[in-house]
Amino acid sequence: MKYTIVHFRDAFPTDDVCLDYLLNVRFGGKVGKCPKCKKIANWSRVAGRKTYACSWCGTHVSPTAGTIFHKSETPLMHWFYAIFLMSQSKNGVAAKEIERLVGVTYKCAWRMMHQIRKLMEQGPSLFDGTVEADETYVGGKRRGKRGRGASGKTPVFGIVKREGQVFAKAVPNVKASTVMPLIREHVRIGSTVMTDEFAIYNKSKKNGYKHKRVNHGSGQYVRSGRPEKIHTNTIEGFWSQLKRSVDGTHHSVSGKHLQRYVDEHVFRYNHRNAPTHLFQVLMSRLGSGA
Ligand SMILES: [Zn+2]
CATH class of the missing domain: 3.30.420 (Nucleotidyltransferase; domain 5)
Known part of the structure; x- marks a missing residue:
């Protein structure tokens, strides 16, 4: 249940580790099929690029493509830290805080948070009682x-x-x-x-x-x-x-963005008794596109 900054720093010390994590979520284990040759690949990092090559056919995959990080120039460590900070807070974090703590511009902080809220989208629900x-x-x-x-x-x-x-x-x-x-x-x-x-x-x-x-x-x-x-x-x-x-x-x-904030709040409320820490819940959703 507890997931502190110490856990976070241990788990994600470098950008390469973050990219490996993302590869694992998207192309690892049972989902690790190469999109080209459909075999379970051993992926190897392509030097100097943010991609991995299939051990069978050599096809390159980008773990960030189609995720909330797609085409972002911001280092993954910054992203993961922003996710961590948003998962720690009870009532939501101001973009100004993310700007200050992550060390990005206000505009960048705002955009990152907007993307991260996509991981908090509400699924279908049917209540009774x-x-x-x-x-x-x-x-x-x-x-x-x-x-x-x-x-x-x-x-x-x-x-x-x-x-x-x-x-x-x-x-x-x-x-x-x-x-x-x-x-x-x-x-x-x-x-x-x-x-x-x-x-x-x-x-x-x-x-x-x-x-x-x-x-x-x-x-x-x-x-x-x-x-x-x-x-x-x-x-x-x-x-x-x-x-x-x-x-x-x-x-x-603004009304245009309100649903994202509502989603964030619903996400917090609906996970208030969850045994898994919100950070881990959010990280497990990184594979589902944006
Ligand atoms: Zn392949």
């Missing part, structure tokens, strides 16, 4: 209005299973026609969906869910219910963490 669904507004100017319809902010819709995983997505609006299809896609029919009184959730029952609501407008936050209390406190807790991260760490995030 009791879930909470809710929407919020994130990003934009720091001192925007609060609540529904706030200017410059982007709506985000989310579903969380209590004691479980979360799904969240930046959406163009919070109409029922946007939100209900997301509920249908991510919640198994017959499950219990808890929401507030907002009208966009009116058709939940019609769509085959047990629908329970709290009336926030009249100051009601928890209702007794069986077997579980009726509230949306879990998703609201997630929102407040997300906002603290986006508004507190990154200041202003």
Whole structure:
């Protein structure tokens, strides 16, 4: 579970070691087939280049091609260190921090982080049991209005299973026609969906869910219910963490990039009890392209 800077420095002392690691993830062991001759190759490093040659047919492969590092001039050690730093933080790291700690320009730090967030993308999810669904507004100017319809902010819709995983997505609006299809896609029919009184959730029952609501407008936050209390406190807790991260760490995030930040936050939340350290989770995903 623990993975410290000492582990990191031991594992990745040079750029060559980083490239070897990447080769292993992408062309090592069982996946080590040469794309040309399809044999399990013994790869040997090509002198002076960031490529390896197949022991059978001599074809060169580049471990960085098609990954988040593709065509980057930044040394892999810098990249891996940035991944390490992003995996260590609980609420996200500011690009300014990466700039300072990794020793790259702000622009480079920002771009690297944007690429690294691609490793945190949400996979498909289907929840059952009791879930909470809710929407919020994130990003934009720091001192925007609060609540529904706030200017410059982007709506985000989310579903969380209590004691479980979360799904969240930046959406163009919070109409029922946007939100209900997301509920249908991510919640198994017959499950219990808890929401507030907002009208966009009116058709939940019609769509085959047990629908329970709290009336926030009249100051009601928890209702007794069986077997579980009726509230949306879990998703609201997630929102407040997300906002603290986006508004507190990154200041202003445009709607265009918001989904990446949402993905990063969902990734952290969904791995909060994972036995593997986030750094190792991210490193294991380097093989899947970008
Ligand atoms: Zn070959």
